[in-house]
Amino acid sequence: MNDFRAEPEALQQQQIAAAERVLRSGWYVLGNEVKTFEATWAERCGVGFAVGVGNGMDAIEIGLRAIGIGAGDEVITTPMTAFATVLAVIRAGATPVLADIDPETALLDPLSVERCLSSRTKAVLLVHLYGQVKAMPQWVALCADKGIHLLEDCAQAHLASWQGKVAGSFGTWGAYSFYPTKNLGAVGDGGALVTNTDAIAQQAQILRNYGQSQRYQHPELGLNSRLDELQAALLSVRLCWLEEFTARRRQIAHAYYTGIQNSNIQLLAPPLSKENHVHHLFVICCEQRKRLSAYLTEQGVSNLSHYPIPIQHQSPCQDIQRDPQGLSQAETHAAQCLSIPCHPQMSDRDVAQVIEVINDFK
Ligand SMILES: Cc1ncc(COP(=O)(O)O)c(C=O)c1O
Known part of the structure; x- marks a missing residue:
């Protein structure tokens, strides 16, 4: 990652x-x-x-x-x-x-x-x-x-x-x-x-x-x-390099937004303007997250979930106060989200490979 x-x-x-x-x-x-x-x-x-x-x-x-x-x-x-x-x-x-x-x-x-x-x-x-x-x-x-x-x-x-x-x-x-x-x-x-x-x-x-x-x-x-x-x-x-590194993250995110096309995978809404997002993580959602994660790992594409367990399911927080209507959207997102590589040292080839592997997921 x-x-x-x-x-x-x-x-x-x-x-x-x-x-x-x-x-x-x-x-x-x-x-x-x-x-x-x-x-x-x-x-x-x-x-x-x-x-x-x-x-x-x-x-x-x-x-x-x-x-x-x-x-x-x-x-x-x-x-x-x-x-x-x-x-x-x-x-x-x-x-x-x-x-x-x-x-x-x-x-x-x-x-x-x-x-x-x-x-x-x-x-x-x-x-x-x-x-x-x-x-x-x-x-x-x-x-x-x-x-x-x-x-x-x-x-x-x-x-x-x-x-x-x-x-x-x-x-x-x-x-x-x-x-x-x-x-x-x-x-x-x-x-x-x-x-x-x-x-x-x-x-x-x-x-x-x-x-x-x-x-x-x-x-x-x-x-x-x-x-x-x-x-x-x-x-x-490192601050002197931040602008350049952020620009690279934005390029990679743009490539993912335009290149990832797989009906089993949903992308989050892109930012309204590029300045709004610095793409610390690029997150995709999939109902079969476990299978997708294993497939990506097998194909050599690193992946992690941010975050697979929402706060209310952490043992010290089971009684935590919450929206009286529940936290159903967070539950779904936690079950489906998967972060894929998005960092400034990725080459165009790396990015193209990630897109190809994701698009081939069945
Ligand atoms: C959203 C968010 N808040 C707070 C923290 C805590 O930062 P630190 O690890 O420097 O204590 C992190 C880092 O993991 C984070 O991602």
Whole structure:
């Protein structure tokens, strides 16, 4: 699904130079590399502040705690996400409530979100699943109307945009993951919280560092969740390649949308505009997913499901609150979705081969 060893030699050399710079600097945690990356990332996201943290899950937990969401508060989100999204809500002390998805995109369904609202709802936590942002003005309006926060889990959607505005800049904050396989990935764990609100950024800086405001002063019970210098330096290098890599992902997705034609397989709706989607994953749906997966593997085409088990079926979440009308679309999608290779190191030949193999599936 990824091939880091096939990345351009120039990128490898830049990474080695950046790593050497950090090693020789003698400063390894929360230093100038982090500050530089935070400033660049904030600028690219079109927000005032970025706070580097240990990973994407912590970015969500820290973001929730930084705005005072915790015990007794409900946060509406999706069952079709990485477990980390919901775990972060629980770790912040809040109560996750699951709304159903739109089967065309696998993104949250606003009507289901409305059914999940209660007097305790404090936020909607959107997940820009597979790399897509959609209908952002409607989400902004819905949250403003209800007087609740719009929060964005951007772990899969680095620099996806809607009408010129970038993921993470629409609501109170956005949480990014830089896990190695993400569109912008570190060489280990990393994450960032992005926001336009100075006070939230300051509180996140406190929370990521044991709740420390000044040396040895701890007004909060925080986490140890700091982005280190090595990861920040490597992220600064990899950020210079992100645009090119995203363009390649879009080309591959376009080839799949036009080339995959098999009545046993359904594609999700293509994005309205290419900027809306950064194709972190390309997902197809098939009623005979197990058979398709085995066939692809046998033909040498990697595949994985994102996600085969929706959150409500994970054992700690069986009693999780949810849309009173159920989560039937998420159940169906989880049973049928299959991600096929879509990464910048694929050649045109690789892409053509994936299409041919999929079209031959009977
Ligand atoms: C949608 C989503 N949210 C959150 C996360 C958590 O990110 P991390 O692994 O950096 O904690 C991930 C990563 O798997 C993700 O895909």
